Amino acid sequence: MKIGVCLKQVPATDSPIKVKDAVSGVDLAAVKMVINPYDEFALEEALKLKDAGIATQVIVYTVGPADADARLKDAVARGADILVRIDDPGLAAADSLGFAKALAAAAKADGVGLILAGKQAVDTDNAQVPAMIAELLGWAQATECDKLEVAGGGFKAWVAAGGGTRDVLQGSLPAVISTDKGINSPRSPNIKGVMASKKAPVAVKDLAALGLSAGDVAAKVSLKAWGAPPPRPAGRILQGAPAQVAKELVGLLRSEAKVI
Amino acid sequence: MSSKPALITDPDIILGYLTDASNTHGRAEALAVPADVDALAATLRWAQDRGMPVTVTARRTGTTGAAVPDGGLLLSTERLSQVEAPDIVGGGALLGPHQDTLEAAGQHFPPDPTSRYECSVGGAIVCNASGARSFRYGATRGWIDWVDVVLPTGERLERVSRDTPLPAGWPRLRWAEPPVKTAAGYAPADNLLDLLIGSEGTLGVITRAGLRLRPAPAGVLTMLAFFPDLETTLRFVDQARSGADRARAPRPKPGPLNPRAIEYFDPNALEMIRARVDLPAGATDALLLEVEHEGEAPLDRWFEALVEGGALAEHTVVAEDEQGQRRLAAIRHALPAGTNERVVANRMPKVGTDFAVPDAALAEMMAEYRAVTLPHVCFGHIGDNHLHLNLLPRDATELAEARSTYRRLAERAVALGGTVSAEHGIGKLKRALLAHQVGPETLGAFAALKAAADPAWILGRGTLLEPPPAPGGAV
Ligand SMILES: Cc1cc2nc3c(=O)[nH]c(=O)nc-3n(C[C@H](O)[C@H](O)[C@H](O)COP(=O)(O)OP(=O)(O)OC[C@H]3O[C@@H](n4cnc5c(N)ncnc54)[C@H](O)[C@@H]3O)c2cc1C
Numbered sequence: 001m002k003i004g005v006c007l008k009q010v011p012a013t014d015s016p017i018k019v020k021d022a023v024s025g026v027d028l029a030a031v032k033m034v035i036n037p038y039d040e041f042a043l044e045e046a047l048k049l050k051d052a053g054i055a056t057q058v059i060v061y062t063v064g065p066a067d068a069d070a071r072l073k074d075a076v077a078r079g080a081d082i083l084v085r086i087d088d089p090g091l092a093a094a095d096s097l098g099f100a101k102a103l104a105a106a107a108k109a110d111g112v113g114l115i116l117a118g119k120q121a122v123d124t125d126n127a128q129v130p131a132m133i134a135e136l137l138g139w140a141q142a143t144e145c146d147k148l149e150v151a152g153g154g155f156k157a158w159v160a161a162g163g164g165t166r167d168v169l170q171g172s173l174p175a176v177i178s179t180d181k182g183i184n185s186p187r188s189p190n191i192k193g194v195m196a197s198k199k200a201p202v203a204v205k206d207l208a209a210l211g212l213s214a215g216d217v218a219a220k221v222s223l224k225a226w227g228a229p230p231p232r233p234a235g236r237i238l239q240g241a242p243a244q245v246a247k248e249l250v251g252l253l254r255s256e257a258k259v260i
Numbered sequence: 261m262s263s264k265p266a267l268i269t270d271p272d273i274i275l276g277y278l279t280d281a282s283n284t285h286g287r288a289e290a291l292a293v294p295a296d297v298d299a300l301a302a303t304l305r306w307a308q309d310r311g312m313p314v315t316v317t318a319r320r321t322g323t324t325g326a327a328v329p330d331g332g333l334l335l336s337t338e339r340l341s342q343v344e345a346p347d348i349v350g351g352g353a354l355l356g357p358h359q360d361t362l363e364a365a366g367q368h369f370p371p372d373p374t375s376r377y378e379c380s381v382g383g384a385i386v387c388n389a390s391g392a393r394s395f396r397y398g399a400t401r402g403w404i405d406w407v408d409v410v411l412p413t414g415e416r417l418e419r420v421s422r423d424t425p426l427p428a429g430w431p432r433l434r435w436a437e438p439p440v441k442t443a444a445g446y447a448p449a450d451n452l453l454d455l456l457i458g459s460e461g462t463l464g465v466i467t468r469a470g471l472r473l474r475p476a477p478a479g480v481l482t483m484l485a486f487f488p489d490l491e492t493t494l495r496f497v498d499q500a501r502s503g504a505d506r507a508r509a510p511r512p513k514p515g516p517l518n519p520r521a522i523e524y525f526d527p528n529a530l531e532m533i534r535a536r537v538d539l540p541a542g543a544t545d546a547l548l549l550e551v552e553h554e555g556e557a558p559l560d561r562w563f564e565a566l567v568e569g570g571a572l573a574e575h576t577v578v579a580e581d582e583q584g585q586r587r588l589a590a591i592r593h594a595l596p597a598g599t600n601e602r603v604v605a606n607r608m609p610k611v612g613t614d615f616a617v618p619d620a621a622l623a624e625m626m627a628e629y630r631a632v633t634l635p636h637v638c639f640g641h642i643g644d645n646h647l648h649l650n651l652l653p654r655d656a657t658e659l660a661e662a663r664s665t666y667r668r669l670a671e672r673a674v675a676l677g678g679t680v681s682a683e684h685g686i687g688k689l690k691r692a693l694l695a696h697q698v699g700p701e702t703l704g705a706f707a708a709l710k711a712a713a714d715p716a717w718i719l720g721r722g723t724l725l726e727p728p729p730a731p732g733g734a735v
Contacts, residue, residue, distance in 0.1 A: 012583075195559050
């Protein structure tokens with residue numbers, strides 16, 4: 001079985017993000033880009049299935065410009081087999097559904113039997129693409145999975161069910177499964193893998209190659225404006241003798257914060 | 261007579277200041293938290309007038325009890341934490357967060373003690389703190405251009421640099437420090453700045469520091485390389501450092517292998533990280549190597565060297581970007597954490613070494629560590645021949661044995677031309693080791709210097725030197 005992994009390049013969460021203005025979005029010029037951490041879990045899970053002999057090939061998909069190749073090469077250094085980057089001017093203004101259509105088309109064309117993806121990308125935090133891919137392909141899905149078993153044409157997925165409880169979902173392949181923290185700890189590549197990855201080819205596909213048109217992926221969601229979250233109000237430091245300050249603090253926790 | 265400074269005498273508040281990472285506990289009658297240098301100097305003058313002991317306390321991450329008071333007044337630097345410019349910071353400022361700010365602006369302040377997110381800049385200066393990258397960059401000393409200081413008498417000096425002579429009456433020390441990374445004893449310096457660096461809070465209070473910065477490296481390659489035995493590992497260490505541009509042997513034109521850090525993991529350390537990395541079969545020891553580079557990472561060169569050096573080369577784990585580096589950092593940080601878990605499980609303190617020896621004595625010192633039969637884990641800065649052997653006794657008998665093993669190994673390190681403390685300092689706990697290392701004559705010179713600098717012997721009493729009886733003074 002071939003496994004497809006959806007991998008997105010995102011700004012490192014500790015990079016300072018600046019909004020250029022309300023129309024043109026955020027300034028990514030000086031920002032460090034990394035693999036979406038939840039996608040690293042998806043990749044690791046696919047590689048484990050390959051190590052176990054369940055997968056024959058791991059194909060990594062991304063939608064993005066050429067600078068995402070470095071992230072794809074990191075995946076091949078760890079053990080992925082084939083790298084596919086979907087790049088088309090028509091996707092520049094696409095929304096989650098557009099990306100899902102492109103990814104679904106690519107994975108279907110390659111005949112993958114299981115798609116793994118992070119539960120959400122830490123840049124937009126939409127958590128939509130994996131579920132949309134499953135719907136578009138008519139496959140089973142399990143989202144926010146933190147333990148997975150794949151065997152005999154089926155899967156068993158432990159998923160967050162809200163309120164601290166977990167469901168165990170069983171289904172048959174093909175399926176789309178999105179991965180959460182805790183499912184595994186991603187491996188580091190070894191030196192041979194990294195050296196080989198420098199020469200690994202990336203197959204670049206445009207929409208036409210996937211049988212799609214710009215109209216197919218046109219955004220249904222429109223973005224009104226960009227803005228930074230309001231700054232947190234400054235903390236308040238109470239001054240005075242400790243006993244006095246303690247009294248005042250308890251009063252404020254009761255009357256203002258209403259926590260006691 | 262000077263007027264009485266604002267003092268906190270509430271025992272509940274003072275309690276939070278009575279210990280450091282050495283887990284020893286002290287006592288103090290009062291705490292001063294001066295808001296500025298004027299107030300700090302006035303406090304010291306007042307204490308000097310009445311011969312009251314003063315212990316400077318910063319972030320209390322020290323591991324030697326240097327910040328733990330034995331009575332008297334605690335003087336906290338916590339409010340002197342302003343950052344005036346990228347290269348000018350208050351003595352109480354936290355080190356790590358400031359380094360992050362610099363890094364984001366493409367600048368680099370190299371000292372990298374593991375505790376950098378918890379310790380103060382002033383603490384790092386007076387302890388001459390160092391870390392893995394000290395192999396390339398040396399300890400904190402080389403990265404401080406000047407300090408503002410308040411002397412034990414309350415006298416304020418600004419912009420004390422390498423051009424500042426020793427104050428009148430302070431004897432110049434002339435002893436030969438061992439030719440290794442060392443944080444044991446006063447530096448034999450002819451200028452006040454170098455004498456203050458490493459003085460462990462006994463010669464003055466650092467209120468402000470001028471940092472020397474360098475451009476942040478363009479790229480860093482980190483590798484975790486595995487080896488089939490100790491001998492091969494040590495051979496590779498020598499190979500890797502033979503052409504390196506290192507603090508103790510600067511080389512403007514380095515060889516092809518030019519690591520900035522070489523860190524070691526012994527077999528017990530590898531056991532501790534087993535859950536986090538794919539340990540190759542047959543691996544007994546490992547090295548964590550950091551290499552700065554422009555352009556492409558020099559992977560081919562290092563792979564070749566590892567193959568030739570007899571490493572389990574193909575299994576070398578590599579990180580080229582921040583994400584990968586963070587993964588490797590998490591692996592390395594599992595070692596102190598794993599060690600502490602064992603300490604908690606054993607309900608016995610660990611006994612950890614901090615010795616360094618010259619390059620030529622590394623193999624001999626490693627053989628000593630390897631021969632230890634008590635439960636232990638050994639890791640650390642092998643590039644500087646500076647390993648932390650953590651003895652992990654399980655009961656009182658083993659604890660006693662660990663202490664005598666520690667003492668024996670310290671003497672061995674000294675006999676091999678090394679130091680009893682490469683980075684943590686002497687504090688109150690290792691005075692006997694310092695005395696053993698430097699001998700009575702040098703120790704006498706240290707005491708004469710201390711007496712000249714601090715007539716009532718008030719500052720940092722009991723750190724480095726056995727103090728004369730306290731004249732005492734009531735709060
Ligand atoms: C987990 C851990 C890891 C560590 N790793 C390292 C390491 O890798 N390398 C290393 O070198 N050390 C290490 N240390 C030791 C310690 O963090 C350093 O020595 C640090 O520099 C102490 O800084 P501090 O602000 O906590 O000082 P404190 O512990 O508060 O004080 C230490 C000494 O400095 C004096 N002092 C503090 N500030 C001033 C000042 N402004 N002026 C004059 N005297 C002052 C105090 O009086 C005391 O004598 C580690 C400690 C811990 C707990």
